[in-house]
Amino acid sequence: MVRELYFEDVSEGYEIPPLVRDITRSRILKYADAGGDYNPIHVNEEFARKVGLGGIIAHGMLSYAFLVQMMTNWLPKPTYLKRLGAEFRAMVFPGDVVTCKGKVVRKYVKDGENYIECEIWCENQKGEKTTIGMAVATLPSREQK
Numbered sequence: 001m002v003r004e005l006y007f008e009d010v011s012e013g014y015e016i017p018p019l020v021r022d023i024t025r026s027r028i029l030k031y032a033d034a035g036g037d038y039n040p041i042h043v044n045e046e047f048a049r050k051v052g053l054g055g056i057i058a059h060g061m062l063s064y065a066f067l068v069q070m071m072t073n074w075l076p077k078p079t080y081l082k083r084l085g086a087e088f089r090a091m092v093f094p095g096d097v098v099t100c101k102g103k104v105v106r107k108y109v110k111d112g113e114n115y116i117e118c119e120i121w122c123e124n125q126k127g128e129k130t131t132i133g134m135a136v137a138t139l140p141s142r143e144q145k
Contacts, residue, residue: 057091118135
């Protein structure tokens with residue numbers, strides 16, 4: 001189902017609806033299976049403790065995937081997401097609750113397309129930003145409808 005959201009509906013400062021995800025050992029292991037990333041820091045408790053992590057950690061790309069999901073849940077069509085980049089700033093552990101957030105920081109029209117640029121991030125239950133990034137998307141205009 002296509003949601004009604006137009007370029008005119010958002011302004012700089014507009015907050016994107018957040019996405020909340022519990023981080024469980026099971027979720028981390030499922031992500032390892034899906035991505036084929038079995039680095040022992042993600043799947044082997046003993047190894048992760050030996051290297052000083054205190055236990056397994058979530059893949060950084062899992063947080064990245066959550067940011068993509070937040071954006072595509074909000075946009076009327078997933079194909080409106082044109083670019084997304086992120087940096088990993090802190091580790092995410094089983095038991096953490098990750099909240100993905102974002103806000104529109106710029107709107108502009110270029111070559112007849114309506115663009116929005118968004119600051120996006122994941123934060124843990126302590127309010128620490130674990131992943132930060134930017135996303136660029138397009139939105140239709142009511143005038144072009």
